[in-house]
Amino acid sequence: MLEQLLFVLIAIAAIWLFARNVKTIRRNILLGKDIDRSDNPSERWRTMAMVALGQSKMMTRPIAGFFHILIYAGFIIINIEVLEIIIDGIFGTHRILSFAGGLYNFLIGSFEFLAVGVLLACIIFLIRRNIIHLKRFSGVEMKGWPVSDANYILIAEILLMTAFLLMNATDNKLQQLEAAHYHTAGSFPVTSALASLLPNNESTLVLIERTCWWFHIVGIFAFLNYIPYSKHFHIVLAFPNTWYSNLNNKGKFNNMTSVTNEVKAMLDPSFTPPADATPGRFGAKDVTDLTWVNLLNAYSCTECGRCTSNCPANMTGKLLSPRKIMMDTRDRLEEVGNNIDKHGKDYQDGKALLGDYITPEELWACTTCNACTEACPVNIDPLSIIVELRRYLVMEESNAPSSINNMFGNIENNQAPWKYSPADRTNWINN
Amino acid sequence: MNELHIKTMADYMAAGEEPEILFWVGCAGSFDERAQKITKAVATILNNIGIKFAILGTEESCTGDPAKRAGNEFLFQMMAMTNIELLNAYNIKKIVTACPHCFNTLKNEYPGLGGNYEVIHHSQLIQQFINEGRLKIENGETFKGKKITYHDPCYLGRANGVYEAPRAVIEQLDAELTEMKRCRSNGLCCGAGGAQMFKEPEKGNKDINIERTEEALALKPDVIAVSCPFCMTMIRDGVKLAEKEEIVQVLDIAEIATKANGWT
Ligand code: SF4
Ligand code: SF4
Numbered sequence: 001m002l003e004q005l006l007f008v009l010i011a012i013a014a015i016w017l018f019a020r021n022v023k024t025i026r027r028n029i030l031l032g033k034d035i036d037r038s039d040n041p042s043e044r045w046r047t048m049a050m051v052a053l054g055q056s057k058m059m060t061r062p063i064a065g066f067f068h069i070l071i072y073a074g075f076i077i078i079n080i081e082v083l084e085i086i087i088d089g090i091f092g093t094h095r096i097l098s099f100a101g102g103l104y105n106f107l108i109g110s111f112e113f114l115a116v117g118v119l120l121a122c123i124i125f126l127i128r129r130n131i132i133h134l135k136r137f138s139g140v141e142m143k144g145w146p147v148s149d150a151n152y153i154l155i156a157e158i159l160l161m162t163a164f165l166l167m168n169a170t171d172n173k174l175q176q177l178e179a180a181h182y183h184t185a186g187s188f189p190v191t192s193a194l195a196s197l198l199p200n201n202e203s204t205l206v207l208i209e210r211t212c213w214w215f216h217i218v219g220i221f222a223f224l225n226y227i228p229y230s231k232h233f234h235i236v237l238a239f240p241n242t243w244y245s246n247l248n249n250k251g252k253f254n255n256m257t258s259v260t261n262e263v264k265a266m267l268d269p270s271f272t273p274p275a276d277a278t279p280g281r282f283g284a285k286d287v288t289d290l291t292w293v294n295l296l297n298a299y300s301c302t303e304c305g306r307c308t309s310n311c312p313a314n315m316t317g318k319l320l321s322p323r324k325i326m327m328d329t330r331d332r333l334e335e336v337g338n339n340i341d342k343h344g345k346d347y348q349d350g351k352a353l354l355g356d357y358i359t360p361e362e363l364w365a366c367t368t369c370n371a372c373t374e375a376c377p378v379n380i381d382p383l384s385i386i387v388e389l390r391r392y393l394v395m396e397e398s399n400a401p402s403s404i405n406n407m408f409g410n411i412e413n414n415q416a417p418w419k420y421s422p423a424d425r426t427n428w429i430n431n
Numbered sequence: 432m433n434e435l436h437i438k439t440m441a442d443y444m445a446a447g448e449e450p451e452i453l454f455w456v457g458c459a460g461s462f463d464e465r466a467q468k469i470t471k472a473v474a475t476i477l478n479n480i481g482i483k484f485a486i487l488g489t490e491e492s493c494t495g496d497p498a499k500r501a502g503n504e505f506l507f508q509m510m511a512m513t514n515i516e517l518l519n520a521y522n523i524k525k526i527v528t529a530c531p532h533c534f535n536t537l538k539n540e541y542p543g544l545g546g547n548y549e550v551i552h553h554s555q556l557i558q559q560f561i562n563e564g565r566l567k568i569e570n571g572e573t574f575k576g577k578k579i580t581y582h583d584p585c586y587l588g589r590a591n592g593v594y595e596a597p598r599a600v601i602e603q604l605d606a607e608l609t610e611m612k613r614c615r616s617n618g619l620c621c622g623a624g625g626a627q628m629f630k631e632p633e634k635g636n637k638d639i640n641i642e643r644t645e646e647a648l649a650l651k652p653d654v655i656a657v658s659c660p661f662c663m664t665m666i667r668d669g670v671k672l673a674e675k676e677e678i679v680q681v682l683d684i685a686e687i688a689t690k691a692n693g694w695t
Contacts (some may be wrong), residue, residue, distance in 0.1 A: 060617075251590025252539035256504045260544065263508040283502065312620040312643075317636030365633040368500050368625030369585040374616055390502030404501050407629040411506055415492035416458040417629055426488050428460065428467035429437050429474075 007089035007217075014221035021228035025299060028337040032292030037244040044243045047379070052242040057377040061306070067121035071157070074118035075235070078111050078164065085217050095171075098185030108186035112168060116190055119161045122154045129154075136305040139314075141324035146303050149230050156226075160219045167212035169194040170205045177202055234302040238378045241300035244293050245379035250370045253387060258282065283391025286352040287333045290388060297380040298330035307372035307382060313365040320365035322372035322382035328357035329385060354389050363390050364401060435474055439488035440521045450485040452477075452556075453523050455537065457530035458493050459660035465667065466660035472685035473529045473553050475694050480565050484527075490517060494536040501626035508544065511536075515546035525549045527556050529685065531586035531659045532624070538591070552587055554597040554658050554684055561599055568603040571693030575605040577653040581684075582611070582643065582666060583618035584659035597658045600684045604691060606654075611646050619643050623661035644669025654680045656687060 037044075050056045055072065058065035084097045098104045128134045129150060137150070169191035174182040176195070179202050199205060227233045234241075258280065261273035284290050287298075307322040308314050314321050332353045339347045354360075366386045373381050393399045400408070407417045415422050443450050454477065460470040477484045495510030518526075526548050528534045538550035560566035579601050587593045594615045601608045613619040622632065622639030632638055644666055647655045655670070657663050660683075667681045682690070689695050 249535075249539050249591050251535035251586050253499060255508065255540060255543045259504045259508050263505065263512060266509075267512060282504070310617070312622060312639045313633070313635070316632075316639050316642050318633045320633070361633055364630070365635075366625050367585070367620045367622060367627050367639065369620035370589040371585075371617075371620065374589050387500075387502060391504055392502075394502035395505060400501065400503075401630050403630040404626060407497055407501070407626065408503055408506055411493050411495070411498055411510065415510070416462060417493055417497045418458065418462055420462045422489050422492070425456070425461045425491055426437070426439075426486070427462075428456070428470045429435050431464070431467050 284388035621665035640665035
């Protein structure tokens, strides 16, 4: 009875904490400016099904893609058992779903294979990160926390899966010993092989089984509360993030309506801009100038580095790394959010995304080639953040490289980015 | 080359006629010496197929693309609105461009400002001519047995999903089309987009066009095919730097089509 009570308390606390974290993140994301992404829902559902659920973009790197899908499938499917664990935990039952008979045995059996697969994949991923040192996982932005974060989660998964398998193994042995409470349920194609390695003492077995059971479920509750602080939040956010992703041609940059109003007024003095038009700031200096989709992107980033490893600027040694753009945006947003929690809504800390996190040198290295948006497995768009920051640099600070300013001057004066006379436009005909 | 007969929109207007299509030449195509040859090739194809087309001539202006990518939305919209006013006054319905940057801007960004046209890239028009049997690849310079690799421009490929049209021309030749590892949606930028064309690259350890050209040259091609005047500049620079300009040609797919037909 005490055990059940303890379980219920832990469960409630874990879920309450998680909900609170999610609420804070949601609040932070909604600090962004509004943008309409509700068009074309059928296409959006399709994109989400393909990219998030089906992980279609992971397969461009087949090895990583395969093991990632293994972990993902394992994670989701094994969680069916968590449902049972929760019911057992509340009511003090043992393997309550076993009434399903053959189906139940089949499921428990396949969970075992999956768990071994997940275990293996996690070990391979650890090796890639820490022994082979895959280049994709290095870079200036991959120092300290991001590195430990990735390792912690892999180790946590390994521990969880080990506990899960050990739990099954002892359960199986207890069933064979016809221990009280441990009625026959499930099939254990993998862990039955471990039976001979386990002690024969019933109370020791029960102790191991209970410890693993608790470790597994408390571990999952802990994991639930770890992910909002981690890049692993992508397991949740990948879904809304792909749903709200950009469906337009990648080359299409948005036309700023605030600018349209001003330009129209300039070209046609009789034009009066709509009353609700707020000029505000041109482009983005801080995270709150970005759209909520940009901010959702930042929280969804898995730090996988596919964007950066495909970025022509990055691969030729420039400072720009699209992954860093996303991580900086997230870090700054967390900072802004913490400030709000501590000092209230209107607190200004005198810092900004542009300057304190991202430098103009990074921004000016971008060729707007869209390799990053194409590569991102969860449809994140670092390019739109880069462009917004450039807009601020150019339109608010007139802070562009001098050659770029010359190009602007030429377009303004000669209607071409080079200093040629418009009268020479047809010279090609006779050249 | 045959004398090119090119009419402007103003000429058509004066004659009370309308062309089938407007050929948007673009700034590079108008002023860059190498790109002018691509412009001529496109005009030659249109002439030979017998399409009634016009250019804007001295009335054409920059689409505003480099300004927009660099973040100068004001300048972009000024250019766009002035151009749209002109295009609408001429009642333009269909535009072909020989530059993926113009193509992208006219196609994707002008509609929101009141400029609605059917916009195609010259590679798509050429593909269409081939499919309709109006353009044959014959009687000209032979590409038989030559190794050709094609470089996807970002603003045609990833930006607008046009991957096959430029390859259609090469596939008509008796040549061997070899792909670079980074091709189609995985293509590597030439380094010129996003207004990089107009500035020095940021500090790094290599120029992007060198990285790309090296990839192409590693295939030992006879021809590197492009379909963008900026890519043309960047790849040519790369080939020159590798001192391979004697053995490797950099050609636009329009030029390949005219050469293969003996129209040059
Ligand atoms: S769009 Fe910019 S940031 Fe993204 S891959 Fe290309 S150069 Fe890099
Ligand atoms: S933006 Fe996308 S591709 Fe880049 S690191 Fe984040 S998840 Fe990976």
